[in-house]
Amino acid sequence: MPELPEVETVRRGLAPVMEGARFSRVEARRGDLRWPLPKDFAKRLEGTRVEGIGRRGKYLLADLSSGDVLMMHLGMSGSFHIVRAGEKESPGKFHHERSKLSVHDHVVFHMSNGALVSYNDPRRFGFMKLTPRSELDAHPLMKAMGPEPLGNAFGAEMLAQACAGKKTSLKAALSDQKIVAGLGNIYVCEALHRAHLSPKRRASTIADRSAKPNERANVLVDGIKAVLKDAIEAGGSSLRDHRQTDGNLGYFQHNFRVYDRAGKPCPTRGCKGSIKRIVQTGRSTFYCPVCQK
DNA sequence: CCGCGGGCCTGAGAGC
């Protein structure tokens, strides 16, 4: 499922029911995620309060009163589901047909405010880990991660710098979490189309200053920020399994300009091209060969 | 160090 907009949508769903509440009981029903849940997983959570739920790239980070951070990654198919809202939430809001526990749920959080939150991950590429907050920045999974694309630290200058000397394609570079955090296959394709840049272009050429300084990098940064903002506003994209935590579908998939649209006309104004599918580093890429240079 | 390809998993959908 999830790239930055989907993870952010999940964060926004979980925050109101989990922040300020304690874990009264944690069921580690199935430990078989990408990395097995530690044996003391439930014990380390129970009794602690969730101070806040943040996000870094595609990771959800729950700050706990114990001093630990609960790191959660949804892999390809992980999803959170608010089975029952806490006392402060309006009844009925979560009375969706999916509002029940499944035997396949990996983890179930029982919160002190009455909320019930489940995590389910069919493909098991996701995981949860606990780490002391003081060690978070130095954690191997966080340490090398690039800047948040919607933050001020992400701009044309740094992107050009990060891509300098890269022989790989622009598509592969933008998919690299070390260069910028949170983009995946869909939003890389969409951002490149918005920027009219070819996914096949060598990443290093983004720093080409032959025209205006950082012109390409500027346009690309704008494309990335714009598509992420639009997608977050739409509640993410629901292709297969991503739903919002209340069971509702995101609807950004209706606004895809290129992703999974092979053969369809290019939506760029005045462009007569049609969308093409190619494979780069083993993944599908969708782009318009006419207006993306 | 870099870039690529394989592998990890299950489930949905297409085609026969």
Next chain:
DNA sequence: TGCTCTCAGGCCCGCG
């Protein structure tokens, strides 16, 4: 209906 095949939004690891 049922089988087989392909593909999927992520990321780690080993190889050259």
